[in-house]
Each structure stands twice: as structure tokens, then as C-alpha cells.
Amino acid sequence: MSVVINTNYAATIASNNLSASNTNLQRSLNRLSSGSKIVNPSDDAGGLAVSMKLGAAARRAAAANTNIANTVSFLQTQDGVLKVTAKILDRMSELATLYKDPTKSATDKSNYGAEFTALMTEIDQLADETFNGITLTGAITVATTEAGGGLITTSAVTMPTSLNIASLDGITSAIENLATARANNGAKQSVLGFASEVLVTNKANLEAANSRIVDVDVAAESTQLARWNVLVQAGTAMLAQANQSAQSALRLIQ
DSSP, rough: OOOOSSOOOOHHHHHHHHHHHHHHHHHHHHHHHHTSSSGGGOOOOHHHHHHHHHHHHHHHHHHHHHHHHHHHHHHHHHHHHHHHHHHHHHHHHHHHHHHTTTTOOHHHHHHHHHHHHHHHHEEEEHHHOOETTEETTSSOOEEOSSOOOOOOEEEOOOOOOOOOOHHHHHHHHHHHHHHHHHHHHHHHHHHHHHHHHHHHHHHHHHHHHHHHBBBHHHHHHHHHHHHHHHHHHHHHHHHHHHTTTTHHHHHOOO
16 A cells, blocks of 8 residues: 555545544434434434325314313203203293292292392393303304314203293193203214314324434434444544644655
């Protein structure tokens, strides 16, 4: 092998190896410090694209689940109004029965009628109740999938109006309609509960899939870090050794 001064091939190779080892060492440090395998898009361009889609889908699933939870809260508030209305109707049916008592005087019946009218006014006020500005007696529709599908529409509620103390049949019919409304309310809450469970599961699976793409395996990466750290130290030592080889050429010309 020729002894030359202008070109130090061994030092060039050692320098290139040291540079590559140092790049990999920095990559391992970045991955471990960030907890992500994809620090730069160039680390895994395809994986980054898939990760972005999976992450967005997981966030949509969480948002859809929030919408379902708010719809359940709407239904629970609605049922609270229906429950109170049912109690009022029970009292009104009792008053209607007492009103028919043949032993009651006209004054007694007038008193029953006054309470009945007051209770009817309260039902009218309950019919105007809202949830975040949305009327409780109306129907609302919510999506049960992160893609916006699986629409579920709640049932509209018809509150009793213009009941007459002299018409027990009308009051009884109103009670039956209210019972049906509460049953429909409960059924929708049940369905939405199952839909929420599916979204929670889907979100967890999407996050797990995304994790396999972007999250760093600390144990494996720590092993790589130790490897590159050793190679950087060895490369530094060998580069210094290669640079010293040019000294032999100087000794020949002294």
C-alpha cells in the first residue's frame, strides 16, 4: 500500500462510519426523548400518513361518544320532566274522581277545580322546558359512528293539554300516553348506551393500531441506543487512529 499525504482513505472511511453511527445515535435519542418512532416524516412517510388517519378516526370516535353522552343527558332531563308530569296527572286523576263525589258541595268542587287548573298550568310550563336551548318535547337525531352514520332519532313527546276535571277518561288517556313516552325514552337510552360501548371499543382499537406505528419500543430502542453509542465511541477512536497514520509519511521526509 502506498504511503501518501494528500489522501487519507482510512480516515475518510472512519469519518463516514462515525457520521452514520452518530446519525443513528441521535435518531435513537430523539425517539426515546419523544416516545415516538416517527420524529421526522422521513423516518416513516407511509406510517405517518396511516397514523394521521388512525388518530383522526380515534378523535372522531371520542367526539361521537361525547355527542351520544349529551343526547343521553337530554333524554334523562326529558324523563325527569315526564316523571314530574306523571305525578301531576296522578293527582289530577285523583281530583277528577273526588269531583264526582255526590256528597261534595259546589264550593268543594270549585276548590277541586281550582287545584286542577293550577296543575294544568304547571304541565303547560313543563312543556316549555329546554335542554341547552333545545325543547325537551322535540325529537333530536345523533350519529352513533365516528363516520357520522348509525343515526338514532329520539321520540317527540306530546304533553297533555286542555284536560277537564269532569273527563276522567281524558286524564286516563293522558297518563297512558305519558307512560308510552317514558318507555320510548328508556328504550332510546338503552340503545345509545350500547352504541357508546361500541365507540369506546373502536376508539381503543384505533389508538392501539396507531400506537404500533408511532410509539417507540423503549426496550428495543434502548438496546439500539447502547449499540450506536458504542459505535460512535469506537468510530471516534478509529478516526483519531487513522489521522495519526499520516504522521508516518512525515517521518519519511524528515
